[in-house]
Amino acid sequence: MPCSVLTGGKCRAMAPGLKAPGVLAAGLISLVMAVLGLSAGTLRADVIVTQLANEGVILSDGGSNRVMIDGLVVEPYSVYGGLPDEFASLYEQVAGPFAGVQLALASHQHHDHNQPYYACSFLQKSTTTQFASSAQVLDLMREKCRSFVLDSPRVRIIEPQYGIPEVITSGDVKVTAFVLSHGTGKYAALQNFGHLVEIGGMRVLHLGDAAMEFEDFITAGVDKMNIDVALIPFWYFQPGPGGQLVKRFLDTPYKIAVHIPPGEMAEVKAYLNADFPRVLILENPLDQARFSLTPPAPF
Secondary structure, three states: OOOOOOEOEEEEEEEEOOOOOOOOOHHHHHHHHHOOOOOOOOOOOOOEEEEEEOEEEEOOOOOEEEEEEEEEEOOOEEEEOOOHHHHHHHHHHHHHHOOOOOOEEEEOOOEEEEOOHHHHHHHHHHHOOEEEEEEHHHHHHHHHHHHHHHHHHEEEEEOOOOOOOOEEEEEOOOEEEEEOOOOOOHHHHOEEEEEEEEEEEEEEEEOOOOOOOHHHHHHHHHHOOOOOOEEEEEHHOOOOOOHHHHHOOOOOEEEEEEEEOOHHHHHHHHHHHHOOOOEEEEEEOOOOOOOOOOOOOOO
C-alpha cells in the first residue's frame, strides 16, 4: 500500500477512512471519495492542504503555487499551540514546507493568527513572498519592522467591504478577500477577513474567526461561492448554531476542522468522529491532506 498518512514528516500506512490526519495519497483518493459518497466530478483538481499552528495552513497545487493563511505563528498563545521546535527551525530558515510561499495572508490581528515579530522575520527572509492583510494587522507589525511594512512593495493593505470584496492574484492563484464579522461587543470593530482561494482548479475557503451569524454569511455571499474545501473552526461543530450554519453555507465536498487547542484535541476528535465522521482533522503541524482526481494506482 502506498503511503497514505504523512504525520510530522514520517510515512505510515493507514486503513482508508477519515478518522486520522494525514496526506490522502493520489492512489487512494478515489477510494476516499467513495467513502465520502463523492462522484468523480465533485472535486475538480489537485490541492494540498498543510496544517500549521491553529488555523494556519499552506495551500499548494503541488507545483510553484503556494499560499499561506494565518501561518505566521510560531509561539503558543493562550490555549492554542505553536510550532514544535524542529518545525520552528524550518520556519526561521524559510526551509522545507515554508520555502517558496508566494503569498501570505492574515485573517485578523489576534496573536493566534498572526504574530508580528515572527511575521516580520519570515517576510524579510522570504524575499519573494507578498503579504496582504488589514490595516489593523499591519499596524501591529509596524511596531516590529516599521521600515519594511511602510516601504516594501511586497506588503499590501487590503480593505474589502461588505459587497465589495478585494481580489489578489499571484501566479496562477486568485484570492478573494471579504469581510466576515468576528462578533459583537469588544469584537465588533475587529477586522476579520475570509479568503476564498482558487488554486489548482479548486476553491478553498478559510473563514478566520468568523462569528456564527447567518445574516453575515448571507451578506458576504458565502452561499454562492461554490466551495470545494472548507476550513472550519472546530466550534462550528459543537452544539449551537454552528451545525445549521455548516449545513446551510458550508456543506462542501470536503471539510477540515481547524483551530483546535492541543489540550482539547482528544475530546474534539471523539465528538467529531461520532457526530461528524466526514470531517477531517489534521492533528499535528505539517500534517497534510491532498485532494486529487488522479486515478488510483493498482495495489
